[in-house]
Amino acid sequence: MTDTTRDTDEPSLDQTPAQRQAPEQQSTGRHRLPDQGQSADQHWKVVPAPEQQPAEAGRMDLRTTTAMNVGRMAASLSQRLGLGSGGMIGGRLALTLQPKLLQQLATGRRVVMVTGTNGKTTTTQMVAEAMRAQAPAVSNATGANMLDGHVAALLTRLDAPFAALEVDELHLAQVTGRFEPAAILLLNLSRDQLDRVGEVRTVAASLKRALAQAPGAQVIANRDDPNIVFAAADHPNVTWVSGGVRWRDDALNCPRCGAFIGDVDRDWRCQCGLARPPADWKVTDTGVIDGAGTHHELALALPGHVNRVNATFALAAALHLGGEEAPALARIRRISQAAGRYDTIRLGGRRVRLLLAKNPASWLEMLDLVSGSDEPLVLVVNSREADGYDVSWLWDVDFEMLRGRRVQVAGDRALDLAVRLRYAGVQANVASTVEVALGGTQGGLPDVIANYTAFRDVLTRSRT
Amino acid sequence: MTGERVRIALVLPDLLGTYGDRGNAIVLAQRLRWRGIGSELVTVLSSDDAVPEDCDLYLIGGGEDVAQVAAVRFLRRGGGLTRAVQHGVPVLGICGGLQVLGTGFVTGDGQRHEGLGLVDASTEPGRGRAIGEVTTQSSLGGVGMLTGFENHLGRTTLGPGSHALGRVVRGTGNGHDEAEGAVTGHVICTYMHGPVLARNPKLADLLLEWAIGEPLAPLPDPPEIKALRTERTRIHVRNRK
Numbered sequence: 001m002t003d004t005t006r007d008t009d010e011p012s013l014d015q016t017p018a019q020r021q022a023p024e025q026q027s028t029g030r031h032r033l034p035d036q037g038q039s040a041d042q043h044w045k046v047v048p049a050p051e052q053q054p055a056e057a058g059r060m061d062l063r064t065t066t067a068m069n070v071g072r073m074a075a076s077l078s079q080r081l082g083l084g085s086g087g088m089i090g091g092r093l094a095l096t097l098q099p100k101l102l103q104q105l106a107t108g109r110r111v112v113m114v115t116g117t118n119g120k121t122t123t124t125q126m127v128a129e130a131m132r133a134q135a136p137a138v139s140n141a142t143g144a145n146m147l148d149g150h151v152a153a154l155l156t157r158l159d160a161p162f163a164a165l166e167v168d169e170l171h172l173a174q175v176t177g178r179f180e181p182a183a184i185l186l187l188n189l190s191r192d193q194l195d196r197v198g199e200v201r202t203v204a205a206s207l208k209r210a211l212a213q214a215p216g217a218q219v220i221a222n223r224d225d226p227n228i229v230f231a232a233a234d235h236p237n238v239t240w241v242s243g244g245v246r247w248r249d250d251a252l253n254c255p256r257c258g259a260f261i262g263d264v265d266r267d268w269r270c271q272c273g274l275a276r277p278p279a280d281w282k283v284t285d286t287g288v289i290d291g292a293g294t295h296h297e298l299a300l301a302l303p304g305h306v307n308r309v310n311a312t313f314a315l316a317a318a319l320h321l322g323g324e325e326a327p328a329l330a331r332i333r334r335i336s337q338a339a340g341r342y343d344t345i346r347l348g349g350r351r352v353r354l355l356l357a358k359n360p361a362s363w364l365e366m367l368d369l370v371s372g373s374d375e376p377l378v379l380v381v382n383s384r385e386a387d388g389y390d391v392s393w394l395w396d397v398d399f400e401m402l403r404g405r406r407v408q409v410a411g412d413r414a415l416d417l418a419v420r421l422r423y424a425g426v427q428a429n430v431a432s433t434v435e436v437a438l439g440g441t442q443g444g445l446p447d448v449i450a451n452y453t454a455f456r457d458v459l460t461r462s463r464t
Numbered sequence: 465m466t467g468e469r470v471r472i473a474l475v476l477p478d479l480l481g482t483y484g485d486r487g488n489a490i491v492l493a494q495r496l497r498w499r500g501i502g503s504e505l506v507t508v509l510s511s512d513d514a515v516p517e518d519c520d521l522y523l524i525g526g527g528e529d530v531a532q533v534a535a536v537r538f539l540r541r542g543g544g545l546t547r548a549v550q551h552g553v554p555v556l557g558i559c560g561g562l563q564v565l566g567t568g569f570v571t572g573d574g575q576r577h578e579g580l581g582l583v584d585a586s587t588e589p590g591r592g593r594a595i596g597e598v599t600t601q602s603s604l605g606g607v608g609m610l611t612g613f614e615n616h617l618g619r620t621t622l623g624p625g626s627h628a629l630g631r632v633v634r635g636t637g638n639g640h641d642e643a644e645g646a647v648t649g650h651v652i653c654t655y656m657h658g659p660v661l662a663r664n665p666k667l668a669d670l671l672l673e674w675a676i677g678e679p680l681a682p683l684p685d686p687p688e689i690k691a692l693r694t695e696r697t698r699i700h701v702r703n704r705k
């Protein structure tokens with residue numbers, strides 16, 4: 001917790017994150033493991049809420065105040081013109097006028113950054129809600145997860161002592177180059193639009209650099225994901241969450257040395273020294289077991305194992321910030337949707353549950369969620385720029401688990417999906433739109449699983 | 465073929481399997497199953513000793529530079545794959561697999577690496593990545609139009625020991641002489657993802673016939689496969705300027 005005392009005028013702030021990067025540890029010998037002797041309660045030192053309230057007046061210079069005002073004006077104008085929530089444009093303008101605005105807005109607040117391939121938006125909302133049991137918290141709830149989105153979120157309420165910010169995996173290093181968050185949550189890493197983002201190893205290396213720039217932050221990380229273990233293992237303060245991984249194809253080989261790891265479900269230890277760390281929190285079928293062995297029922301409104309993992313991350317963050325378990329958990333439990341994910345919406349005269357799946361790992365999670373149910377199922381796949389144009393990944397997803405069910409498919413790439421399902425032994429009907437697909441189902445509360453742009457379109461149509 | 469089961473080797477999916485390459489194995493196994501023929505998937509990982517020699521068909525996918533170099537080193541070990549090819553066993557190499565099975569390739573750092581030389585094709589980095597739908601007219605009898613998705617930096621030149629898998633109608637392909645892919649004997653290489661066998665069932669059946677050594681009973685194409693092929697090859701017409 002150095003952010004309350006950091007001098008905002010330090011010269012390094014104008015440097016690029018790469019220039020500010022802390023030198024990598026030069027150790028070529030055995031890998032240093034997290035201290036196994038550390039007791040569970042040492043992870044949970046209680047930290048008081050910041051004494052110093054973030055202040056708008058005081059030391060802010062004219063440039064900063066102008067940037068903030070212009071940013072807020074642009075945001076509200078954009079909102080009134082119906083151009084969206086306005087966060088992005090306001091944040092971008094304000095950042096252009098005052099490049100140091102992000103670090104200035106973060107000063108005096110306790111900020112939790114949330115990153116990973118899947119679950120960022122939902123977990124960020126959980127963290128924000130859990131924080132609100134203590135004091136006001138801001139959040140980039142609309143999913144604008146780069147620096148301009150962070151500025152916009154922090155601008156919404158200057159007196160909020162807490163912030164929960166979702167950050168794009170490749171942008172965390174830019175954030176920690178500007179200020180040190182109170183906590184950093186690393187959920188998982190897997191392939192996601194490979195032709196656009198770059199491979200998983202590159203992302204893991206970028207996260208590792210980002211953490212090296214924030215030695216005082218509490219890192220809360222998924223110990224069952226070898227790529228996350230690689231990114232976080234050298235950090236001095238890590239709380240390890242055992243959430244399991246369903247998607248393994250990006251974790252067959254050691255992220256550090258490339259040697260074969262094999263089954264990640266056991267206590268693996270690579271020849272280079274990288275190893276699965278002991279868990280501080282273990283997610284179970286109904287809740288979570290803490291370091292002392294106590295089981296906590298989660299009883300979430302949100303469905304599935306994946307959300308128990310997300311909730312565990314949020315709970316761990318809230319406790320690190322000095323929150324109490326019961327009120328934090330009560331607020332996490334009440335969340336029933338996150339930016340439309342898991343929401344029950346009206347579409348084509350029907351009530352449906354909307355689920356987002358945008359890469360093989362999240363498809364597996366969502367299929368797992370619906371595989372036990374016999375509600376009607378609609379799958380929607382697009383391949384626009386934001387989705388990635390190549391849909392070969394459909395063959396990485398184990399659609400075989402839907403065998404015996406009849407599903408409806410729609411979207412730009414409905415035919416690719418239908419062919420995939422044919423080879424998986426799943427009966428599928430191709431429909432021209434999601435509404436037509438729903439017309440082909442009877443009764444129940446249908447589940448609609450859609451990838452990124454398809455999800456966005458369905459959500460927009462449900463609200464008009 | 466051991467007994468009545470066709471042994472399909474999925475080679476190094478941990479190194480080369482970036483773009484749904486496992487899908488080609490799913491397609492082959494299912495097309496056999498629909499005809500009442502059993503199959504066995506043999507997954508060869510980089511932790512194994514070497515590639516077994518006794519499989520009926522080998523599938524090699526694509527990956528990054530480092531993975532390709534490691535794959536060549538692994539595949540050379542024991543010489544199982546080369547001996548299988550000498551016996552006429554079919555091999556399908558996709559994207560990075562094409563480069564690995566060729567005579568040589570140059571990685572992003574400018575270094576030249578020797579390939580396995582199972583097809584006469586040599587690859588160097590191009591000026592930009594070729595990304596998008598690709599359609600070709602196949603040179604193989606009865607296969608017809610091929611459709612796939614390409615995403616590669618490499619540009620491949622064919623030597624006299626290989627011929628192209630198809631002539632490019634749309635897309636980049638090898639980047640030379642309107643050629644796409646490389647064929648020598650029963651070794652077929654292509655830049656096409658999709659996966660290629662899901663979009664092109666005739667190519668899948670040709671490989672299976674080579675693997676089994678006899679003609680297969682014809683299988684009517686399900687309507688969505690026909691429709692997908694029409695949709696993917698028609699884009700070319702619609703987008704033509």
Ligand SMILES: [Zn+2]
Binds near residue numbers: 259270271
């Ligand atoms: Zn290692």
